[in-house]
Amino acid sequence: MPLLEVNQLKKTYVTRLGSVKVEALKNVTFSVDEGEYVAIMGESGSGKTTLLNLVATLDRPTGGEILLEGKSVSAIPEKNLAKFRRDRLGFVFQDFNLLDTFNIRDNIYLPLVLSGANHKEMEARIEPLAEKLHITDILKKYPYEISGGQKQRAAVARALMNHPAMLMADEPTGALDSKASDQLLKLFAEINREKQTILMVTHSARAACRASRVLFIRDGEVYHQLYRGQMTDDELYHRISETWTVLTTGGEAT
Amino acid sequence: MKPSFVIRFALSGIWKNRQIYIPYLLTGVVNVALFYMLATLIYHSKIEIVYGKQSVSNMLGLGAWVIGIFSVVFLFYSNSFLLKRRQKEFGLYSVLGMGKKEIARTLFCEFLMSTFISLAGGILAGLLLDRLVFLLLTRILKIKTILAPEFAPKALLITVVLFAGIFLAIFLIQLLRISTSRPIELVRGSNTGEKEPRIKWILVILGLAGIGAGYTLALTQKPVMTFFFAVLLVIFGTYCLFIAVSIAVLKLLRRKKSFYYKPGNFTAVSGMLYRMKQNGVGLASISILSAMVLVTIATTVSLYAGVDDFMTDSFPVDLSVDIHSVSTENKPRYIETIRKAIADTGNTAEDETSYSYYQVHARIDGNKVEILTDTISEDMVWFSILSDTEYEKSTGINLGLKQGEARLEYTSDFKYDSITVGEKRFSVRKMEDTKFLTLMGTINKSYYLILTESDLDSIFTEYGLDKNTMSYNYKANLSGTKEQQIACAQALDKEDNGRIAVDSNLSAISYVTSKADSFDELKDGYITLYGSIFFIGIFLGIVFLLGTVLIIYYKQISEGYDDADRFSVMRKVGMSQEEIRSTIRRQIIMVFFLPLLVAILHILVAYRYMAQILQVIGYVNQPLFLLCTGGCILVFALVYGAVYLLTAKAYYRIVK
Numbered sequence: 038m039p040l041l042e043v044n045q046l047k048k049t050y051v052t053r054l055g056s057v058k059v060e061a062l063k064n065v066t067f068s069v070d071e072g073e074y075v076a077i078m079g080e081s082g083s084g085k086t087t088l089l090n091l092v093a094t095l096d097r098p099t100g101g102e103i104l105l106e107g108k109s110v111s112a113i114p115e116k117n118l119a120k121f122r123r124d125r126l127g128f129v130f131q132d133f134n135l136l137d138t139f140n141i142r143d144n145i146y147l148p149l150v151l152s153g154a155n156h157k158e159m160e161a162r163i164e165p166l167a168e169k170l171h172i173t174d175i176l177k178k179y180p181y182e183i184s185g186g187q188k189q190r191a192a193v194a195r196a197l198m199n200h201p202a203m204l205m206a207d208e209p210t211g212a213l214d215s216k217a218s219d220q221l222l223k224l225f226a227e228i229n230r231e232k233q234t235i236l237m238v239t240h241s242a243r244a245a246c247r248a249s250r251v252l253f254i255r256d257g258e259v260y261h262q263l264y265r266g267q268m269t270d271d272e273l274y275h276r277i278s279e280t281w282t283v284l285t286t287g288g289e290a291t
Numbered sequence: 292m293k294p295s296f297v298i299r300f301a302l303s304g305i306w307k308n309r310q311i312y313i314p315y316l317l318t319g320v321v322n323v324a325l326f327y328m329l330a331t332l333i334y335h336s337k338i339e340i341v342y343g344k345q346s347v348s349n350m351l352g353l354g355a356w357v358i359g360i361f362s363v364v365f366l367f368y369s370n371s372f373l374l375k376r377r378q379k380e381f382g383l384y385s386v387l388g389m390g391k392k393e394i395a396r397t398l399f400c401e402f403l404m405s406t407f408i409s410l411a412g413g414i415l416a417g418l419l420l421d422r423l424v425f426l427l428l429t430r431i432l433k434i435k436t437i438l439a440p441e442f443a444p445k446a447l448l449i450t451v452v453l454f455a456g457i458f459l460a461i462f463l464i465q466l467l468r469i470s471t472s473r474p475i476e477l478v479r480g481s482n483t484g485e486k487e488p489r490i491k492w493i494l495v496i497l498g499l500a501g502i503g504a505g506y507t508l509a510l511t512q513k514p515v516m517t518f519f520f521a522v523l524l525v526i527f528g529t530y531c532l533f534i535a536v537s538i539a540v541l542k543l544l545r546r547k548k549s550f551y552y553k554p555g556n557f558t559a560v561s562g563m564l565y566r567m568k569q570n571g572v573g574l575a576s577i578s579i580l581s582a583m584v585l586v587t588i589a590t591t592v593s594l595y596a597g598v599d600d601f602m603t604d605s606f607p608v609d610l611s612v613d614i615h616s617v618s619t620e621n622k623p624r625y626i627e628t629i630r631k632a633i634a635d636t637g638n639t640a641e642d643e644t645s646y647s648y649y650q651v652h653a654r655i656d657g658n659k660v661e662i663l664t665d666t667i668s669e670d671m672v673w674f675s676i677l678s679d680t681e682y683e684k685s686t687g688i689n690l691g692l693k694q695g696e697a698r699l700e701y702t703s704d705f706k707y708d709s710i711t712v713g714e715k716r717f718s719v720r721k722m723e724d725t726k727f728l729t730l731m732g733t734i735n736k737s738y739y740l741i742l743t744e745s746d747l748d749s750i751f752t753e754y755g756l757d758k759n760t761m762s763y764n765y766k767a768n769l770s771g772t773k774e775q776q777i778a779c780a781q782a783l784d785k786e787d788n789g790r791i792a793v794d795s796n797l798s799a800i801s802y803v804t805s806k807a808d809s810f811d812e813l814k815d816g817y818i819t820l821y822g823s824i825f826f827i828g829i830f831l832g833i834v835f836l837l838g839t840v841l842i843i844y845y846k847q848i849s850e851g852y853d854d855a856d857r858f859s860v861m862r863k864v865g866m867s868q869e870e871i872r873s874t875i876r877r878q879i880i881m882v883f884f885l886p887l888l889v890a891i892l893h894i895l896v897a898y899r900y901m902a903q904i905l906q907v908i909g910y911v912n913q914p915l916f917l918l919c920t921g922g923c924i925l926v927f928a929l930v931y932g933a934v935y936l937l938t939a940k941a942y943y944r945i946v947k
Binding site: 040092095118119120122123126128130134135136137138143145146147148150151152153154156159173195 | 500548549552553554556561562564565727859861862863864865866867868869870
């Protein structure tokens with residue numbers, strides 16, 4: 038059984054006065070197996086962030102269904118959604134979304150504190166994680182005192198604190214320089230090797246080529262997908278670039 | 292840039308920032324209106340028909356000054372918020388190629404518009420409300436002739452000059468800020484990271500010391516001299532408290548892990564820590580202003596509402612006659628004369644009481660009394676001595692004094708527990724007010740010392756005083772009409788001013804107090820004085836309340852913008868709407884009601900002080916003052932709660 042199944046997902050936005058309808062997602066179907074590292078690529082406005090928000094239960098679909106571990110997330114009552122999010126999912130965002138009012142340690146603790154975890158357990162969990170992400174010495178600092186790469190690694194730590202079923206990343210390298218991006222992607226690959234399922238939305242081929250599978254979305258539909266198979270990162274990168282060119286120039290995939 | 296474009300730009304600038312601009316303009320309008328209305332009263336051509344014009348116009352003038360000063364403070368305060376929010380906008384304009392000159396022109400245009408709106412709106416409101424205010428003043432002062440509002444050009448001029456000046460100063464400050472900054476700084480504006488607040492131990496200590504010292508003064512010292520000092524100490528302490536002590540407490544809470552890492556406390560403590568640093572000053576100001584509203588309204592309302600009681604206290608009976616230097620043998624003839632005057636004018640005397648006492652000159656230093664028998668000194672006062680049996684004749688109260696004990700009747704309380712007359716020392720018996728003193732005693736600050744007969748004799752022996760020459764007090768209620776009572780008082784006073792005559796050979800110095808004769812005049816005087824204080828109290832109460840509301844509103848709005856991002860992050864990492872709401876509620880309620888609690892605490896501590904100050908100016912109705920203070924606190928808390936609900940709504944809207 039796949040970890041995540043998305044069936045004929047549809048999302049239509051209606052403007053406030055109800056006169057204009059925008060179809061963000063028309064018909065999206067795909068699945069993610071446990072331990073997979075899937076990248077979703079698409080241009081700005083292709084609906085990839087909408088897709089991520091729907092999977093993340095931050096928004097409700099207009100049609101279709103999303104199954105996580107075989108259970109429909111639409112069936113989760115509104116009041117349990119937040120709990121579901123913080124227990125089962127981990128998020129990494131383009132702009133880090135760390136809170137200036139907390140130091141790094143407290144930012145990382147946030148989801149667990151919200152779940153009502155004991156602070157001794159939090160301390161036990163953060164130590165190996167901080168070690169792995171090389172953030173042990175910045176735990177006492179505040180977000181505005183550290184670099185973008187450090188912020189993003191702190192955000193990854195926050196996302197992994199609750200051992201999520203799936204780590205979801207929305208353009209995680211979008212605000213990072215190339216060196217910090219490489220570091221972060223290496224980290225993702227490393228985490229994935231430890232059987233962490235990752236779903237990443239990006240429009241950077243450099244980021245996507247680390248994944249085990251790449252989905253392309255255009256105009257609200259899954260347009261194509263690439264499996265890594267035996268390809269190296271570089272080979273996959275070239276295939277992605279070719280597909281991307283076709284995708285953006287409007288032709289059909291080969 | 293074309294002028295029409297500048298105007299459009301300024302208009303859209305105002306409209307886009309209406310959430311902050313509207314309260315700013317509203318502050319302007321209300322302050323202009325209040326100031327203008329006071330000014331029209333001050334320059335009213337017929338203000339002299341108000342009895343005791345001097346006290347009224349003094350009060351009005353003082354009120355206008357205070358309103359003027361607070362207008363400056365409040366307008367500058369709201370403008371600082373406006374400027375902070377708009378820095379980004381101006382930065383963007385400069386990036387897009389608008390020169391500083393154009394920005395300055397836009398700002399100038401906005402300055403003209405806001406000045407015009409505030410002045411026009413305020414004066415219009417003033418003109419409309421003038422009739423109401425005049426009605427209010429005439430009602431409060433109980434003036435029979437209606438004081439019609441009239442247009443005073445001088446009042447208009449002063450209002451326009453004052454407020455145009457304030458707005459001009461604000462504009463110049465904006466200009467300075469814009470011209471000394473670089474565009475990129477403006478764009479980044481408030482996004483620069485906030486430093487972790489440090490505990491400033493020196494401020495913590497100073498704050499606690501300030502409040503402690505202020506409270507100690509208020510609870511132990513005599514008022515007036517120390518009052519302003521205590522107020523300043525408490526104000527200083529309150530600012531330190533909100534700025535430093537709150538941070539220290541929150542940091543200690545944060546250090547306690549088992550408390551801090553709980554769902555509710557986690558976000559609330561960190562949020563408040565963040566807030567206290569930015570808003571410590573604002574919260575302290577809310578606290579101080581709330582206390583000022585409460586003090587102003589409570590005291591002025593009590594004074595005004597207490598006039599009747601004050602008057603009744605001053606005139607326990609309809610007629611009181613004091614006759615001085617009367618010999619024992621002639622005393623009955625004077626009593627006859629008084630009774631005859633009462634009967635001749637158609638009155639019947641009821642509840643007659645009388646007592647004899649001895650009036651001497653004395654010099655009083657602390658609790659040491661020196662009776663002067665032959666010398667005359669500038670600082671001497673009238674000092675009356677009577678025996679406890681005479682006291683009982685007048686008041687019906689048996690003091691049961693023992694030898695060496697005394698009771699002192701004096702205008703305000705006597706703080707020593709013993710009094711020394713010459714060589715003799717008496718312990719002073721404390722007991723409740725017996726309303727023994729008549730108006731005469733209250734006003735002239737006389738002392739009445741009550742002793743046992745034998746102690747009285749020994750003092751007389753010591754000073755060689757004649758026990759046969761005494762003073763005599765006669766009190767009675769009269770049954771006649773007001774006119775008959777006045778006629779009686781005049782008959783007693785008729786022979787010679789200040790003398791009562793039995794026949795052509797026998798007369799004595801006398802003092803007649805008739806309730807019918809002087810009650811109204813005196814009451815009018817008090818009503819004018821306390822009424823005008825009350826009237827100004829209402830105005831100042833409105834101004835302070837407005838300031839409180841303004842600060843609260845801006846605090847909520849600016850925090851709403853700050854918190855909107857934070858709460859969206861929290862939602863993403865797994866906080867439900869419900870949890871966010873309850874966190875917000877907990878946080879705002881704590882931050883919001885803390886200043887109110889501190890203000891109420893200040894008032895409770897200051898209560899004794901205020902009561903004593905009122906006592907000094909002759910106000911004795913403690914239950915009424917307690918009631919007024921309690922009522923004011925209750926009403927204010929309700930208003931404060933309503934303001935909370937309204938601004939919390941604005942806050943939720945932004946956060947959502």
